[in-house]
Amino acid sequence: MTKTLTVSALALAVAAPAFAQSRDNVQVAGSSTVLPYASIVAEAFGENFDFPTPVVESGGSSAGLKRFCEGVGENSIDIANASRAIREGEIETCAANGVEEIIEVRIGYDGIVFASQIDGPEFTAFEPSDWYSALAAEIPQDGEMVANPNQTWADVNGDLPSVDIAAFIPGTKHGTREVFEENVLLQGCEDTGAMEAMMEMGMSEDDAEAACMAVRTDGASVDIDGDYTETLARIDSNPDGIGVFGLAFYENNTDTLKVATMGGVEPSTETIASGEYPVSRPLFFYIKKAHIGVIPGLKEYASFFVSDEIAGPGGPLANYGLVPDPELAATQSKIENEETMGAGS
Amino acid sequence: MSDAANPASPAASNNGARSIHTVDARTKKRNASEKRFKYYGIAAIATGVFFLVVLLGSILWNGVSAFQQTYLEVPVYLDPERLDRENPSSATTFTYNPLIAEAVWERAQELGFGDEFEDEGGMSPLISASAAAIIRDRVIANPDLIGETIDVRILAGSRVDGYLKGRVDRDSASRDRNIDVAHLELVDAMQENGSIRKVFNWDFITGTDASESRAEQAGIGVAMLGSFFMMLVVLGLSLPIGVATSIYLEEFAPKNKFTDLIEVNISNLAAVPSIVFGILGLAVFIQFMHLPQSAPLVGGLVLTLMTLPTIIISTRASLQSVPPSIRAAALGVGASKMQSVFHHVLPLALPGILTGTIIGLAQALGETAPLLLIGMVGYIATNYPDGIASGFLDPNSAMPAQIYEWAKRADPAYYERAWGGIIILLVFLFAMNAIAILLRRRFERRW
Numbered sequence: 001m002t003k004t005l006t007v008s009a010l011a012l013a014v015a016a017p018a019f020a021q022s023r024d025n026v027q028v029a030g031s032s033t034v035l036p037y038a039s040i041v042a043e044a045f046g047e048n049f050d051f052p053t054p055v056v057e058s059g060g061s062s063a064g065l066k067r068f069c070e071g072v073g074e075n076s077i078d079i080a081n082a083s084r085a086i087r088e089g090e091i092e093t094c095a096a097n098g099v100e101e102i103i104e105v106r107i108g109y110d111g112i113v114f115a116s117q118i119d120g121p122e123f124t125a126f127e128p129s130d131w132y133s134a135l136a137a138e139i140p141q142d143g144e145m146v147a148n149p150n151q152t153w154a155d156v157n158g159d160l161p162s163v164d165i166a167a168f169i170p171g172t173k174h175g176t177r178e179v180f181e182e183n184v185l186l187q188g189c190e191d192t193g194a195m196e197a198m199m200e201m202g203m204s205e206d207d208a209e210a211a212c213m214a215v216r217t218d219g220a221s222v223d224i225d226g227d228y229t230e231t232l233a234r235i236d237s238n239p240d241g242i243g244v245f246g247l248a249f250y251e252n253n254t255d256t257l258k259v260a261t262m263g264g265v266e267p268s269t270e271t272i273a274s275g276e277y278p279v280s281r282p283l284f285f286y287i288k289k290a291h292i293g294v295i296p297g298l299k300e301y302a303s304f305f306v307s308d309e310i311a312g313p314g315g316p317l318a319n320y321g322l323v324p325d326p327e328l329a330a331t332q333s334k335i336e337n338e339e340t341m342g343a344g345s
Numbered sequence: 346m347s348d349a350a351n352p353a354s355p356a357a358s359n360n361g362a363r364s365i366h367t368v369d370a371r372t373k374k375r376n377a378s379e380k381r382f383k384y385y386g387i388a389a390i391a392t393g394v395f396f397l398v399v400l401l402g403s404i405l406w407n408g409v410s411a412f413q414q415t416y417l418e419v420p421v422y423l424d425p426e427r428l429d430r431e432n433p434s435s436a437t438t439f440t441y442n443p444l445i446a447e448a449v450w451e452r453a454q455e456l457g458f459g460d461e462f463e464d465e466g467g468m469s470p471l472i473s474a475s476a477a478a479i480i481r482d483r484v485i486a487n488p489d490l491i492g493e494t495i496d497v498r499i500l501a502g503s504r505v506d507g508y509l510k511g512r513v514d515r516d517s518a519s520r521d522r523n524i525d526v527a528h529l530e531l532v533d534a535m536q537e538n539g540s541i542r543k544v545f546n547w548d549f550i551t552g553t554d555a556s557e558s559r560a561e562q563a564g565i566g567v568a569m570l571g572s573f574f575m576m577l578v579v580l581g582l583s584l585p586i587g588v589a590t591s592i593y594l595e596e597f598a599p600k601n602k603f604t605d606l607i608e609v610n611i612s613n614l615a616a617v618p619s620i621v622f623g624i625l626g627l628a629v630f631i632q633f634m635h636l637p638q639s640a641p642l643v644g645g646l647v648l649t650l651m652t653l654p655t656i657i658i659s660t661r662a663s664l665q666s667v668p669p670s671i672r673a674a675a676l677g678v679g680a681s682k683m684q685s686v687f688h689h690v691l692p693l694a695l696p697g698i699l700t701g702t703i704i705g706l707a708q709a710l711g712e713t714a715p716l717l718l719i720g721m722v723g724y725i726a727t728n729y730p731d732g733i734a735s736g737f738l739d740p741n742s743a744m745p746a747q748i749y750e751w752a753k754r755a756d757p758a759y760y761e762r763a764w765g766g767i768i769i770l771l772v773f774l775f776a777m778n779a780i781a782i783l784l785r786r787r788f789e790r791r792w
Contacts, residue, residue, distance in 0.1 A: 025728075036755070039556035039725040046727065047478035048437045053727050055740050057639060057720060075635065118520065227753045252755040255517035309439045316474065320558050 023074045026054035026301050030064025030081030032227070033110060033175060033246060034283050037317050038081055041305045044316065049304070051297030056081075061175050068286060069094035078291045078298050082284045083110065083175035091341070101289035101340040105302060105331055107311055109323035111247035111272040112179055112279040115257040120239045121161035123153075125261045128278070130157045132188025134165050135221045137214040140197040148216050163240040169215070170244055171225035179281045180244060181213040184262075187278065189213075232256070247272065248321020269313075272323040280323065289340055299335070306331045404767055410510045411765025414546035414561065415501040417471065418539070421448040421480060425492040433488040438477035442469075445476050445499065456534045461527035470524045471532070473500035475555070475562040501541060503560040503758035505532050509543050512757065549765060554726040554747065560758035563751070565766050567726040571641050571741030572710060574730070578645020578737070579652055579709050584702055586649075587656030594657075595664040596686050615654035622650045623715030631719060639720040639740035647719060648709040655708065659701020663694040696788035703781040707774050713745040721746045744770050 028038055035058040046053030059067075061082040068080035069090060086104065094102060114131075116123045133156045138145040149155070154162035170176040189195045189212030198208040215221050224231045224243075231243040232253065242260075247267055250257055259267060263278050271277040285305070292299045304310060306328060311317050313324045325331065368376070421444055428436050443465065449472060450465035462468065476499035483497075484490050500506075504524040507513035515526050535541040552564020590611075598604045626647035630636045636643050667690045675685035716722065721743055730736035742750065744766065751763040 035725075036557035039727075040558050042725070043556045043559070043727060044438060047481070050434075055639075055728075056725055057740070059720065228755065229753050249755045251522060253757065254523075255513075255521040309437070316558060 024296055025052040026079065026295055026298050027057075027077045028054055028079040028081060028285070029057040029059055029067050029077045030079075030285070031061040031083040031175060031283070032058040033061075033083040034081035034107070034285065036248065036320060037107065037283070037322055038285070038305075040316050040320060041301070041310055044310065045297075045301050045304050049297065049300060051300065054297070054301055065090050065286070066093075068288065069097055069099055071097045072099055072288065072290045074295075076288075078288055078295050079302070080286045082286065083281065084178065085282070085284060086286060086341075099288055099290070103287040103289055103302075103335065103338060104341050105285050105287065105306060105335060106282050106325055106327075107285060107306060107322070107331075108283055108317065108325045109272050109280045110283050110321075111267045111269075111277060111323060112176055112183075112281070113245050113247050113250045113259050113267045114242060114262060115235075115245050115250055115259045116242040117235055117239050118256055118258045120235075120241075120258075121153075121163050123161065123242055123258075123260045125159070125264065127157070127191065127263055128184045128188035129191040130160065130188070131167075131184050132192060132194065132212065133157075135167060135169070135185065135215050136189070136194070136212070137216045138211065140194055140201060143201060145198075145201075145211070147218075151220075165220040166238055166241040167221045168224050168231045168234045168241055168243040169221060170231075171223040174225075175281070176244065176246065179279060183279045185213050185215075246321065247323070251321045269318060269321075269323045273326060282325075283322070287335075289338055292338060299338075302335050303332065306335060404764060404771070407761065408764030408766075408768045410512075411549055411762050411768075412546050413510070413543050414548065415506040415509050415541060415543045416498050417449065417476075417501045417535075417541055418496065418498050419445075419448045419452050420494045420496050421445055422494045423480075423484060423491045428484065428491045430488050430491045433485045433491065436481070436484075438481055441477035441481050442472075445472055445480065445497075452535065452538075452540055453531055456531070456538060458527075458531050458534065461525075461530070467528075470502050470528055471505055473502055473561045474559050475500055500561045501532075503756055504528075505541070506543075506561050507758055508532055509536070509541075510761070512761065549762070550769065553729065554742065554750075556725060556727075557754050557756060557759075560754070560756040560762065563759070563762055565744060565747055565762075565769055567729055568742040568744050568747035568766075569769075570730060570736065571644070571721070571726065572743045574641035574736045574741070575645040575648060575743055576706055576710060578642060579648045579706060580702070582646070582649045583652045583656050583705065587653050587702075588660055588698060590653075591657050591660035591664060592686060592691070595661050596690070597682070611654050611657050615658060618714070619651050619712050620714040620718070622647050623718035625650065626715060627718045637738055637740070639742075640738050641741050641743070642737040643719050644716055644721055644743060645737075647715045648712060651712065651715065652705040652709045655705035656698075656702055659704070660694070660698045663697025663701070664690060666697065667693045693790060696784050700781045700785045700789075703777050703784070707777040707781075710777070711745055711770060711774060713749055716743055716746045717749075722750050744773075 028042070035056060038056045042054040042056050045051070058064075058081075061080075061084055064077075064080040065082060065086060067077050070076045086102070091102070094100070114123070114126055130153070133139065133148075133150055134153065136148050139148055140146075150165065152162050152164055153160035156165075169180060186195075186209060189209075195208050195212055198211055199205065203211065215223075222234070224234065228243075228245050228249040231245060232249075235241045235243045235257070245257070247269070250259055250267075261267075265271050265277045267277050267279075272280045285302075287298070287302055308328065309315055311322070311324060311328060315324075318324050424444060427440055427444070446465040446468045449468040450462075453459070453462065453468065476497075479499060480495075480497055483495070502524075504513050504518070504521065505528070508518070508524075508529055509532070513521070513524065513529075515529060518524050518526050518529055532541055548562070549564045550569075551566040552562065553567045554564070555562040594604060594607065626643060630643045630646055631638055636646075671689050671693065672685050675689045676682070680688065721741070726740075726742040726747065728739065730739050730741065748763050748766040748770065751759045751766060
């Protein structure tokens with residue numbers, strides 16, 4: 001038995017380098033939010049070009065960027081999708097591993113919407129302050145922090161239905177959570193004056209911000225670590241529940257969900273593109289410049305992705321829920337000229 | 346024992362009033378408790394059967410519709426002004442989309458629809474995004490078609506398909522931004538006219554996965570190939586290693602503390618949760634050995650680890666069931682130890698070994714947890730492997746991973762496909778288990 005094991009282990013060890021054969025397809029990994037868009041583009045790319053269909057994997061923005069920064073060569077991915085901008089630390093890691101030239105491509109914007117069961121209570125209009133008061137772990141009251149006393153939405157805002165607070169928000173591993181915390185909770189915290197009150201109580205700005213974004217853990221707010229499908233299932237089984245979804249997901253399920261306005265603005269591709277709707281974020285992908293010209297089809301894929309036919313208004317990405325970038329033309333020329341980060345700006 | 350002796354005890358027989366024909370209180374009690382136990386058993390089985398029926402019923406109820414798909418049949422005019430006969434591949438699918446929309450729009454006008462929709466752009470919910478590529482490929486293969494009107498059969502959009510299957514109705518369509526009630530009226534008319542038909546969906550079984558915007562095009566074929574290549578790896582590694590291990594332990598190894606330790610650990614290994622093997626696979630095969638991520642080879646290696654204990658345990662059990670007299674007789678007529686094992690014991694144990702292997706494979710086929718960790722989900726399996734090597738090494742999905750992937754997607758049409766995928770997976774599992782049972786019935790000898 002030992003012999004068999006040794007032999008098979010040897011066989012594997014010998015075979016491993018042989019996998020480093022030349023690669024003829026583009027490899028992409030990263031954000032699960034960008035995955036649907038990237039796969040729509042990859043599919044259309046495979047149909048229209050003689051290059052093989054690019055391989056698109058998900059795994060999250062951070063995981064994708066980590067693989068992206070592992071080094072240059074056929075064994076590393078060519079493009080990382082991200083639902084947030086690359087961080088300074090990641091650029092440093094990249095540089096340390098030899099990935100020095102990175103092209104940043106913004107493909108458009110993604111809106112985050114607040115939706116509930118279509119026949120459920122009348123959740124039609126929210127303000128960031130409503131969400132802060134409903135979800136904060138502790139709120140300042142008469143000069144000290146007390147556990148959030150609000151039990152129903154009506155406690156928070158008299159205009160909202162008088163049902164128990166049951167919010168299904170993205171878990172902390174999601175990029176969406178960051179946007180939710182910053183654009184909704186923190187904003188609401190400032191709007192209600194809670195942040196000011198905390199700082200008057202002697203908290204530093206950072207501490208106050210952290211307190212603003214701390215979510216209660218008494219069951220009124222539930223972190224969803226899975227996908228929007230899971231949030232949808234929770235809403236289905238709880239008529240009073242309200243969930244946080246991506247605009248694209250909502251647009252695909254308008255027959256079962258109703259959406260609420262935020263700050264008086266209804267989420268739509270138009271209001272997000274114009275910046276009126278407050279809760280949105282840019283989506284990116286990052287190209288390894290060293291791979292252009294080595295991996296066949298890489299540059300073609302990138303320019304196809306941001307072409308007007310694909311990423312522009314009325315294109316397949318917009319139909320799926322991506323909010324087109326008004327500055328698409330600048331992005332197109334950026335790819336054409338292979339402008340790397342730092343060099344162009 | 347003492348209970349059974351009671352009715353016939355001397356005290357009872359002395360009393361003339363009692364006979365074996367009259368049932369005394371204790372016997373009654375014992376009979377009643379026996380009957381009760383029988384009812385408990387029946388209730389337990391009934392509960393089990395009930396859940397099984399509910400489970401299978403809901404799988405079939407939700408999934409059977411995935412095996413049918415709605416197609417549009419319309420004549421499409423290949424306009425020579427927009428398509429270049431000399432260089433047919435210069436026109437992208439974006440050039441073909443309006444051609445198809447115009448063809449459907451024409452059919453709609455023939456059927457008396459016109460006011461409800463402004464122009465051919467209103468036809469897009471009816472047409473799958475995959476249609477343009479099908480026609481483009483046909484034109485590239487035969488550029489002479491340009492300028493002619495060809496009859497094509499293309500996939501209908503997922504909402505139209507949902508309408509024909511009862512998933513979408515007028516009520517939900519009125520709230521749905523992707524389709525209008527007017528579209529459904531048109532679909533009704535086109536169905537009557539024969540331009541829209543629902544047929545058996547071979548593409549679901551043989552096709553590739555599709556992006557989120559084309560649920561109607563997605564199939565499980567590529568994932569099935571991924572599972573197939575993984576099973577080849579599992580079979581090719583775990584059968585020889587497992588059988589060699591068992592023969593050595595059972596027939597050759599001395600019985601001592603060390604072999605006892607190995608035995609205990611094999612049993613322990615069989616009970617290790619599969620996600621643990623996934624983590625191990627990620628650490629060893631991908632991060633240390635740098636094997637490609639998402640490849641069926643890695644999936645197969647991880648599942649091999651998981652299947653080995655099952656195969657070893659069942660092989661050892663079937664070796665043990667071969668009577669020692671067979672070995673003694675073989676040794677007695679002068680066979681060597683190895684000859685007695687390979688000429689006599691192993692052939693007799695073979696049905697048991699094969700049964701154990703097939704059951705181990707069936708288990709591995711349905712396993713998802715370790716595959717999550719080595720990247721076989723979150724990936725769109727759109728490419729068929731183009732050869733044996735690429736089958737093992739190119740990123741692919743596996744059937745259970747594909748089902749998980751579909752269940753997560755936004756378009757409700759994917760939900761139905763996830764259930765359909767479960768039906769296919771179950772058919773495979775039933776078939777494998779049936780083969781195992783058949784082998785056992787046919788060839789297993791009992792002493």
